[in-house]
Amino acid sequence: MSLQPTAALAHFVETSQSGRMPPELVHEAKRAVLNWFGCAIGASRHDTVSRAIAALSPFFGRPQATVLGRAERPDMLHAALMNGISSHTFDFDDTHLKTVIHPAGPVASALLALAEHRSVSGLEFLHAFALGVEVECRIGNAVYPSHYDVGWHITGTAGVFGAAAAAGRLLGLSERQLVWALGIAATQACGLREMFGSMCKPLHPGLAAKNGLSAALLAAQDFTSSEQGIEGKRGFANVLAGARDYRRITEGLGDTWELLDNTYKPFACGIVIHPVIDGCIQLRAEQALLPAAIREIRLRVHPLVLELTGKTAPRVGLEGKFSVYHSAAVAIIDGAGGEEQYSDAKVADPAVIALRNKVSAVVDLSLKEDAAHIEIVCEDGRVFGKRVEHAIGSLARPMSDRDLEEKFSRLCAPHLSDSRIEALIAGVWSLDRRADAGELGALTVPG
Amino acid sequence: MSLQPTAALAHFVETSQSGRMPPELVHEAKRAVLNWFGCAIGASRHDTVSRAIAALSPFFGRPQATVLGRAERPDMLHAALMNGISSHTFDFDDTHLKTVIHPAGPVASALLALAEHRSVSGLEFLHAFALGVEVECRIGNAVYPSHYDVGWHITGTAGVFGAAAAAGRLLGLSERQLVWALGIAATQACGLREMFGSMCKPLHPGLAAKNGLSAALLAAQDFTSSEQGIEGKRGFANVLAGARDYRRITEGLGDTWELLDNTYKPFACGIVIHPVIDGCIQLRAEQALLPAAIREIRLRVHPLVLELTGKTAPRVGLEGKFSVYHSAAVAIIDGAGGEEQYSDAKVADPAVIALRNKVSAVVDLSLKEDAAHIEIVCEDGRVFGKRVEHAIGSLARPMSDRDLEEKFSRLCAPHLSDSRIEALIAGVWSLDRRADAGELGALTVPG
Numbered sequence: 091m092s093l094q095p096t097a098a099l100a101h102f103v104e105t106s107q108s109g110r111m112p113p114e115l116v117h118e119a120k121r122a123v124l125n126w127f128g129c130a131i132g133a134s135r136h137d138t139v140s141r142a143i144a145a146l147s148p149f150f151g152r153p154q155a156t157v158l159g160r161a162e163r164p165d166m167l168h169a170a171l172m173n174g175i176s177s178h179t180f181d182f183d184d185t186h187l188k189t190v191i192h193p194a195g196p197v198a199s200a201l202l203a204l205a206e207h208r209s210v211s212g213l214e215f216l217h218a219f220a221l222g223v224e225v226e227c228r229i230g231n232a233v234y235p236s237h238y239d240v241g242w243h244i245t246g247t248a249g250v251f252g253a254a255a256a257a258g259r260l261l262g263l264s265e266r267q268l269v270w271a272l273g274i275a276a277t278q279a280c281g282l283r284e285m286f287g288s289m290c291k292p293l294h295p296g297l298a299a300k301n302g303l304s305a306a307l308l309a310a311q312d313f314t315s316s317e318q319g320i321e322g323k324r325g326f327a328n329v330l331a332g333a334r335d336y337r338r339i340t341e342g343l344g345d346t347w348e349l350l351d352n353t354y355k356p357f358a359c360g361i362v363i364h365p366v367i368d369g370c371i372q373l374r375a376e377q378a379l380l381p382a383a384i385r386e387i388r389l390r391v392h393p394l395v396l397e398l399t400g401k402t403a404p405r406v407g408l409e410g411k412f413s414v415y416h417s418a419a420v421a422i423i424d425g426a427g428g429e430e431q432y433s434d435a436k437v438a439d440p441a442v443i444a445l446r447n448k449v450s451a452v453v454d455l456s457l458k459e460d461a462a463h464i465e466i467v468c469e470d471g472r473v474f475g476k477r478v479e480h481a482i483g484s485l486a487r488p489m490s491d492r493d494l495e496e497k498f499s500r501l502c503a504p505h506l507s508d509s510r511i512e513a514l515i516a517g518v519w520s521l522d523r524r525a526d527a528g529e530l531g532a533l534t535v536p537g
Numbered sequence: 538m539s540l541q542p543t544a545a546l547a548h549f550v551e552t553s554q555s556g557r558m559p560p561e562l563v564h565e566a567k568r569a570v571l572n573w574f575g576c577a578i579g580a581s582r583h584d585t586v587s588r589a590i591a592a593l594s595p596f597f598g599r600p601q602a603t604v605l606g607r608a609e610r611p612d613m614l615h616a617a618l619m620n621g622i623s624s625h626t627f628d629f630d631d632t633h634l635k636t637v638i639h640p641a642g643p644v645a646s647a648l649l650a651l652a653e654h655r656s657v658s659g660l661e662f663l664h665a666f667a668l669g670v671e672v673e674c675r676i677g678n679a680v681y682p683s684h685y686d687v688g689w690h691i692t693g694t695a696g697v698f699g700a701a702a703a704a705g706r707l708l709g710l711s712e713r714q715l716v717w718a719l720g721i722a723a724t725q726a727c728g729l730r731e732m733f734g735s736m737c738k739p740l741h742p743g744l745a746a747k748n749g750l751s752a753a754l755l756a757a758q759d760f761t762s763s764e765q766g767i768e769g770k771r772g773f774a775n776v777l778a779g780a781r782d783y784r785r786i787t788e789g790l791g792d793t794w795e796l797l798d799n800t801y802k803p804f805a806c807g808i809v810i811h812p813v814i815d816g817c818i819q820l821r822a823e824q825a826l827l828p829a830a831i832r833e834i835r836l837r838v839h840p841l842v843l844e845l846t847g848k849t850a851p852r853v854g855l856e857g858k859f860s861v862y863h864s865a866a867v868a869i870i871d872g873a874g875g876e877e878q879y880s881d882a883k884v885a886d887p888a889v890i891a892l893r894n895k896v897s898a899v900v901d902l903s904l905k906e907d908a909a910h911i912e913i914v915c916e917d918g919r920v921f922g923k924r925v926e927h928a929i930g931s932l933a934r935p936m937s938d939r940d941l942e943e944k945f946s947r948l949c950a951p952h953l954s955d956s957r958i959e960a961l962i963a964g965v966w967s968l969d970r971r972a973d974a975g976e977l978g979a980l981t982v983p984g
Contacts, residue, residue: 141758145755145757146614146754149613151595151596165595241770241772273731273735276729277690277737278727280727282724282771282776284720284772285720285724288763289760290721290761297725304592311588313589313736316731316734322731324688324730329688329689
């Protein structure tokens with residue numbers, strides 16, 4: 091295909107056929123959507139979401155779409171914003187490892203709001219989702235790493251294209267209108283890494299969802315943009331990145347799918363600790379370990395682990411996420427590494443502190459980033475070892491569907507009844523056979 | 538002051554006192570606001586505005602604020618967006634020549650919408666406006682020209698800070714909240730020069746107004762951001778500009794006012810043709826020239842004039858803006874250079890074409906950019922010359938208040954009755970004595 095990147099993506103989005111999606115792509119789209127639902131519902135009561143709603147609810151339009159997990163029902167643009175925010179608040183969402191984009195937040199947040207406002211079949215929803223992820227990740231591939239290195243939060247800047255493309259597809263835009271939608275998205279691309287550690291980090295996928303959706307709506311009314319929003323001399327790639335490779339956008343377009351390279355975090359903390367947590371949970375299950383019976387936990391880890399997460403005495407939940415010691419202890423005690431394992435209360439729990447103080451860690455240069463070695467010495471002298479070569483959640487050892495269901499259930503448990511949780515899980519797995527994708531939104535509202 | 542730029546601007550915005558504004562600053566704020574009203578009302582029926590409304594009106598919230606010149610009454614965020622768009626659609630708005638920022642659009646569009654939603658005195662409105670312009674132009678000064686050269690439309694990217702600061706002041710934000718408002722603005726800074734020539738160009742000040750206003754609203758609810766949104770390692774200035782000088786933000790803050798360097802376009806075309814139009818209008822008035830009596834119009838111009846506006850036979854209105862020949866002819870015939878002098882009909886008018894064909898132009902390297910020489914040879918042999926040293930609208934020869942009133946009246950005449958136009962002019966000149974600035978919005982709605 092000899093089209094320029096913007097035109098090539100528009101052509102692809104307009105001509106792709108939902109009926110020709112490979113079955114594994116349909117299934118991966120469901121996995122990503124389930125994970126997105128869980129992250130957004132789990133964080134739905136967080137201050138970040140509540141403050142955004144307090145600030146903007148006086149300007150909500152007619153009730154059109156759901157804020158996942160909450161009773162508010164704003165216009166679809168504000169719903170897209172709020173769900174994009176909540177999906178990234180726990181930093182527990184999916185990751186396209188090649189670009190560190192969190193793909194689902196911008197795309198699914200725009201799509202579900204649109205699907206609630208206009209009826210859309212489940213298959214069309216999953217297809218538009220796969221297209222949106224393809225567009226954002228290919229644009230990300232073309233500008234990564236220079237774009238990220240200079241300071242752009244790529245989930246926001248690439249995400250707006252994904253949301254525009256996906257929404258544009260569902261709105262039935264022509265190829266020319268899709269070019270404009272991508273252009274209107276390009277000129278709204280934003281989100282600075284300077285904001286990491288503040289509420290603006292999860293704001294970025296929210297903005298990407300809302301702005302991408304409005305870009306598609308504007309293009310549907312023939313609101314014009316440059317026709318080279320991505321590759322133009324003063325377009326996105328030249329202005330926001332030090333280097334770029336447009337072949338990463340056009341080559342194999344329609345034949346390969348970036349969504350198949352998506353990964354899901356099993357644990358609600360930085361990915362470098364995941365092998366340790368994974369190994370501790372495995373040992374706990376295999377040996378029926380009781381914390382009181384443990385004399386010592388010895389870890390051998392990749393150098394990055396102590397560099398990034400070497401905090402020995404965390405005081406609050408957020409600091410716990412930067413402590414491999416806390417993470418190992420709580421994994422043994424709870425058999426989990428979810429958001430509740432990083433609460434302020436958990437970090438201050440005397441039983442957790444007691445076990446944490448028995449954890450030691452040394453660097454082992456032979457270990458890859460997704461590997462770790464754990465040795466547990468019991469009071470009775472028995473010793474158990476576990477070497478993790480590829481942590482659960484890595485591309486080499488992806489979370490199973492069942493793992494994703496359990497993660498989803500744990501995230502939703504504080505907010506939804508068991509029957510609702512089961513209905514949502516079943517609803518996502520059967521999405522390609524549902525007549526109306528938007529119906530899932532209402533199932534997330536408590537009560 | 539030793540504060541960092543973001544903190545310094547927040548401190549300035551929080552502590553500045555409206556009662557201490559120099560009288561000339563109050564007056565310049567009124568001039569800028571009058572010019573903004575006129576540009577926005579004038580373009581209020583343009584396709585750019587109508588398409589944006591068609592796309593987004595299904596998502597409008599409760600009626601809170603005016604779309605200038607129109608009957609629609611959306612929530613204040615959408616009103617800010619639409620008025621920011623219309624204010625720049627004719628490219629006839631104000632210019633801060635040091636940075637090529639069009640300062641009023643982002644700031645006034647946010648402020649009027651806010652003032653219509655919550656009662657604000659005219660003096661507080663003008664003060665907040667001056668603060669917003671100060672913030673956006675100082676940030677612009679700090680990153681210009683590298684920021685503009687790389688491809689950013691500085692009216693959008695700097696404008697969002699101005700809107701956030703101005704709205705934050707009216708919302709009574711604390712210094713810390715103003716820091717967050719500037720941070721939330723920084724992470725939404727957007728607008729690519731690639732979009733010039735499309736509807737996205739005027740979209741940029743609209744987005745700046747809306748996003749800046751929502752940044753202030755979010756900060757008012759303690760939605761947090763980095764506290765170094767401007768100067769942080771991965772903040773606005775480092776990520777979006779190749780070079781930066783923070784002294785341009787902090788030095789003299791509160792003592793000097795960028796608004797006093799604002800200029801207003803007398804003519805609805807590129808600024809390089811302004812000296813020629815100015816001279817032609819002067820000659821027409823002084824000599825009571827009739828087109829039929831003219832044999833020849835000889836121009837001597839700065840080289841940029843023929844480079845940028847050398848189109849000898851424009852076919853449509855937009856091409857007329859790039860023709861010094863059309864501009865001179867229509868200035869002689871109509872005594873004006875407003876939007877209606879660049880309509881498709883005017884460019885195709887046989888009388889205009891006949892006079893246009895009598896215009897010749899040569900480059901004169903002795904002329905400055907805001908200078909021109911015009912010589913008119915009449916059929917009866919008389920010759921009139923006019924040398925313009927500084928075109929009307931330049932800093933050296935600003936438009937008078939009366940000029941601004943006439944420009945305003947011409948822009949509004951297609952949409953508003955004479956009595957409404959007079960009421961608006963009087964309303965702006967008396968703004969510092971009005972109890973409620975927002976009342977002016979409703980006066981712009983026809984009927």
